[in-house]
Amino acid sequence: MGADGDGGPVHGSVLDGIGATPLVRLNRIVPEGGAPVWVKTEWANPGGSVKDRAALAMVLDAEASGALAPGGTIVEGTSGNTGIGLAMVAAARGYRAVFVVPDRTTPEKLALLGAYGAEVVPTPGLVPREDPRHVQQLAARIAAETPDGWLADQYANPANPDVHERTTGPEIWAQTGGRITHLVAGAGTGGTVTGAGRHLRRHGVEIVAADPWTSRYGGGDGSPYYVEAVGHYLHPLTGADSWPAVYDTAVPDRTERVGDGESLRTVRRLAREEGLLVGGSAGLAVAAALRVSAAAGPDGLVVAVLPDSGRIYLSKYFDDAWLTTLGFLDAAEEPLVRDVIGPHEPGLRVAPATVTIGELHAEVGPGGPGGAVPVVLPRATDADGTATWSVPDVIGCVRLGELAGLPAADRVGVHAGPPPPTVGHGEAAATAAARLDDAGVDPQDPVLVLVDGRGVTQIERAALDG
Template sequence: MGSIEGPVYTSVLDGVGATPLVRLNRIVPAGGAPVWVKTEWANPGGSVKDRAALAMVLDAEQRGVLRPGGTIVEGSSGNTGIGLAMVAAVRGYACIVVAPERTTAEKIALLRAYGAEVVLTPGLVPREDPRHVVNLATRIAEETPGGWLADQYGNPANPDVHTATTGPEIWAQTGGRITHLVAGAGTGGTITGTGHHLHEHGVTVVAADPETSRYGGGDGSPYNVEAVGHYLHPLTEQDVWPAVYDTGVADRTERVPDGETLRTVRRLAREEGLLVGASAGLAVAAALRVSAEAGPDGLVVAVLPDSGRIYLSKYFDDAWLTTLGFLDAPEGPLVRDVLGASEPGLTVVPATATVDEARAVLDGYTGPALPVVQPRATSATTWAVPDVVGTITAASLDGVRGDGPVGTHAGPVPAAVGHGENADAARERLSGNESGAGFAGGCGSGAGPGSEDPVLVLVDGRAVHLVSRGDLG
């Protein structure tokens, strides 16, 4: 137990920082290095972003760019916005947060609970699109009297607070015994600031990144882990990375698939009693790899950004996970049992291909429809569902000129099922007989319930096959 005499604060903001370090006991590999986790959800606003939010506001006040009666504006997937809304409530500012539509309902509710105005915008748009979260927040700040854009992506107060606080805390809490720091990068502020301090003590810094994130060399396609990594829309003209992220701070990167991340999140809750978000699961999954490599003489610390309480509708919802192919239903027959074993392989055509090029792909193709996808590397065998923009058939292209882009002729986005769903339940869901017939990951529910309608089959959130509804039994 901790001290009977806890700290006494004159404001909730005094509680930001000095978060506990907790040792993992049951999921660390045998013979591996001890793994300790920095429990950043213990901050009063519930995440590591409280540190940056408070630091950015105090810096803005000191520089005179945020004045009494002003409005704090930020583009955020949730946590920085929540931290800023909390700070705004204490210090008497209005707060406007621009958030991607895919942000969890729990985060949106928290923002509004603190009194913030929430402006939702599409999350999967090109960087130059005026609806992009950063562009929209910038415009709102410029048009709001007394508006101040926090700009977590370019504000040096973001990484600086971690150099001044998070890094020294970890060094002191481990008695200088830490050998490896593992942290993810969203804006890059946490790993940059913390890593800079710990590098001075010879600590190896490891970046944990979603497998398809651009930071670690992925193709930038969508992934199912909020608030970490770098998505790149294929129509973005210039791939802009956060100015605060020093990409040289990490000695190496561990690229972690979504399935490994989300199963680690579940294990942390059920085996360690730690209810955390997916970015924390990502960091721990990477830390377990580092632990196995470092051996018993090492000491690994992973930064856990936030709590799982704001992801109950996603990462801890069995139906959501099963529909996306991350989890198996408790009873069969499962979708994959009905379809039979086969290697993942989705034949596709990019939306930018000409109609004649698409016809060439369709020649000899036997599926119910051909998926049309965002123009990424079409040699891939699995696809992020938001990158599937529709389907075509030979019949749908009858009479269409051959030199135009085929994407303009794509039909509806197919429905989707998880490979581990109960096949009977999946058929019922697709027929619209129960709520939630639409795909949980943002894919539409498709056309009517015809037996020849195309259906994507998902494994760990990615489409691996396209079948007809009739194939499900």
């Protein structure tokens, strides 16, 4: 609260409330002997996220250049928050708004876009960049085909990083009285870390980009991850990978790679131990900031940018059933799946969909239960030479015995059946068994076991009976 009787400012429009967000000190989760960690509460923007800044800046810029005419239509491809920011700006300034969103976007975000009066066009999220249904491609086409349509294009629009260089960076410098030593921020378009980072670098601040473990930005294998709106996913069939033009990768001094499990468990700790209800990308940034704090020691001052609130992720990051079935959380009731299945060999044996049956027989060995081998999208390995198997990457399943006698030159993907059902390693074994039984899974059928959202081994359904 401000001083007694200080009611705060009166704004001419909701848009005047964008920016000047508070910093909050973390009190209970910072490591002993580490640097203080202060967080920039970007959910305090009126549209609920850091993207309000870029949305308003891009619209004002387009109005000034004439690219956006009075009564025109704002079009954007967005996983949600840029859309929410643009929808708010559109409503306040009298524009129509149309947003192309990936189909995995949370229902809460879609409902928010509709609440501001925007139109929403869902499209598959996990398709190659060249696919006409790809979010950016479809948005560009709709903008071109709509009279007075204007594509905001946050990935290439310089107004996006510029607003962070003019506002977010200087705010943090002023709020810390110039004592900040490290800035930690995730990168989606890269606008925040590029812009705020450019300003703070000039003052000698070390800039750390926080990145989901499998994101391409930090050298990951590009496979899907569960923290929304940051990092760079790569569909294996994308020909030429291109990174957003606005992300100046020379700005961060380094990248901290954080696994989904660490990010999501940090999200829960922020809510339960600090009273901060925030989204997955905030958990990612704080998880990285805690590492930076431990390394910097008490003389440092770490600031992490927390992009949005947890309210729009209640059906995911704060839903115990969602977390447990994906292997992020342990159930209270024992025994757990991992207690009854016993030890397993590390390294799940999989078949890339493009290998031939001949190659598969030579390479895979006996397979899992009943000779079952999950069929996955072919994926390059991580910078460290490993590849991990996320659920969306598992597109089918073959049984080695059933491939005998088929032409050795046939590709495995052609003969694949549906992907195996999954269980989280921390689910209660009885709950997982009942769930699979309800789904009609037979006792001898293969089941993929997930740790932190990724397949680690296969079991027979019957193994859950202990």
